[in-house]
Amino acid sequence: MDDQARVLKFQIFRYNPQKKGDKPRMVTYEITEAPGMTIFIALNEIRETQDPSLQFDFVCRAGICGSCAMVINGQPDLACRTLTAKFPDGEIKLLPLPGFELIGDLSVNTGKFMRAMSERVESWIHDKEADLVNYDELEERMDPDVADEIYELERCVECGACVSACATKRMRPDFLSAVGFMRLARFALDPRDKRTDEEFYEIMGNDDGVFGCMTLLGCEDYCPKDLPHQTQIAYLRRKMALIR
Structure with a gap:
């Protein structure tokens, strides 16, 4: 492991509307940054090594499907093409996209909106x-x-x-x-x-x-x-x- 690697601190919105009694909250996770790490890669590491219940969406991992869009430090963007190196202080806050039905945590139902839009136009x-x-x-x-x-x-x-x-x-x-x-x-x-x-x-x-x-x-x-x-x-x- 690189002794100079940064420790990233993620504050991630957690809430499962299907789980009785669950309440919206921010949960903090820390991971070691790797070269070329994206928000998507970091989320996968968090889910694999710390919290398998974490929900977020992805399909292509190449900025083509649009599934992994979320609010990253206050701005909507794609997790698969946002480098963690973009944030000098190593602190990253993740929220689900507003304006869509929440499935859970960072996962929202954009498909429902897009289908209605497609039928409307x-x-x-x-x-x-x-x-x-x-x-x-x-x-x-x-x-x-x-x-x-x-x-x-x-x-x-x-x-x-x-x-x-x-x-x-x-x-x-x-x-x-x-x-x-x-x-x-x-x-x-x-x-x-x-x-x-x-x-x-x-x-x-x-x-x-x-x-x-x-x-x-x-x-x-x-x-x-x-x-x-x-x-x-x-x-x-x-x-x-x-x-x-």
Whole structure:
């Protein structure tokens, strides 16, 4: 063991809503830092060596699935790509993402929210003539610049960080939030989607949609994928304003 290795002090939110009599609390754990250690690696070590009951989420461990999002020292981020070396004093406080149903400890049900959002914005390509399509024919070519724009929006991993960082969402529970706007912008850009601007307006042309955004930039500041949330919200606002 490296004699110079730091001892990290983790303060972790603990609460199991399914356990009768359990109460929210912060529990402190100490572990020795390893080179290249991430919050995710540290949590695994805590669970393996100190407390097997600790709950947190992960799937890919590569910043792609978005499952391990949590509040790290006051900021929403992905545990699998946050290095412990980022914190000079070695003190790290972990909380579950606010705005989502708590499963237990650091685990929240983002899937429930994301499914409801997906159904609300009808996030599939709408082609009114789909029944007439000859599937033996090649799909019509898409302009490469448009394809690049769509790909940029498809990088969203639906981690929920933008939802948790959104003050508007805290005040207005039905607010669509940045992840929903990103999804809508993706389909509004796609030439294969035959929905009219009026149909998009029905989904987001109100105070629970793009006109309710207070532009506080929390979504863009804390997006782990550095997506252009405000650019897309402005794009959708201009698009809806022309109908209004």
